[in-house]
Amino acid sequence: MALKLGLAYNDILSNEPLPSGELVIDDTGLALVISVRPARRDDDAQLAQIAYETWSTDTSPLPRPARDAPFFATIEPEHVLVAATSSLGAVGFATLLPAAELSDRHAELCAHVQILRSTAVAPRLQGAGIGGILLDAVQREAMQREASRVETKILSTNPTAIRLAGAYGYREEARLVGRYQWDGRTVDDVLLALEIPHQADGFPSASLSSASLNMDSYHDIG
Template identity: 35%
Template sequence: MSDVSDLSGLVIRKARPADEAALADLDRRTWAPDNSAVPRPAAGPHFFDRFHLPDHFLVAELTGPEGNRVVGFLRLVQPVLQQSAAHVRQIQGLGVDHAVRGRGVGAALLAEACAEARRQGARKITLRVLSSNTAARRLYERAGFHVEGVLREEFRVEGVYVDDILMARRL
């Protein structure tokens, strides 16, 4: 999988069932009202379920002499389970540990997601991002995503109406 030059020891790989507790912890720590329209994840080790399988996730893992540490994740799925949409993949969640933000982990996850989508036969990759999440929007734009649509005031998060921005990239 991918490596990042400014983060020695970073590896992007497919998730494994054994990653569940680390991913659940990271998901809770990275949740914020500007990046999610769903409530904060509940405490506990549960991350995977029948709709969120390990095969759907890429994991950013930092390896080193002290051991390995999960520092990011990305969920990649076919959003519409019809043959007519088999050429599309969607990113449905991306989280990066605050300790390594701004150092290329998110970009590495996006690059590997595009490569994985191509391996799966996709021609297009999409995502949805809250208008309040300006850091993620800049990351996606740098990775070649462009706005395809805006759902005005689609969510009300902590009393504030927020737009849902649809972005896409051709592969």
């Protein structure tokens, strides 16, 4: 399992300039610096691979995406944040959309809300804290968009994602009990929300290790 080190990259001595970001060690012992940036069109193949590899019936009510399905077929890069390293490229992502774009009516009434549609981390780096790095970036991006609220839905069969979201300030606001039934089980759909103060002195943080997440929200659920 990958480990997250409690070091800032500025604390590491090196003869070479280092990019900003957080240091993690993957399951082979390789040190990687994780930074979060806006998605680019050329991320498509790597993001599609991550989405394919991290899908499960525990994390999504939707069918598994085809292995060769373009990632940007259903979402624009401007709505995607990418966790990346200089050597591996994309290793995780979060999709964040304005609620107003998902509302057919009265869009102006929810202009203050952003929807965290999904978050995923490449399997080889699950447990390194990249999910938390992405959630921090989501909050910063939401603040840049002048939002005061971020909403997401997570299946009750994905308790790791629910715990991680809770550690970063998300609170359960509603639960659709028995919303889905498959594989002989009944699954709840859990609505969580993060309230963003108008003037934030900082961001919630947590030491909880994160596994692969897939938070399906309004846009994904038919």
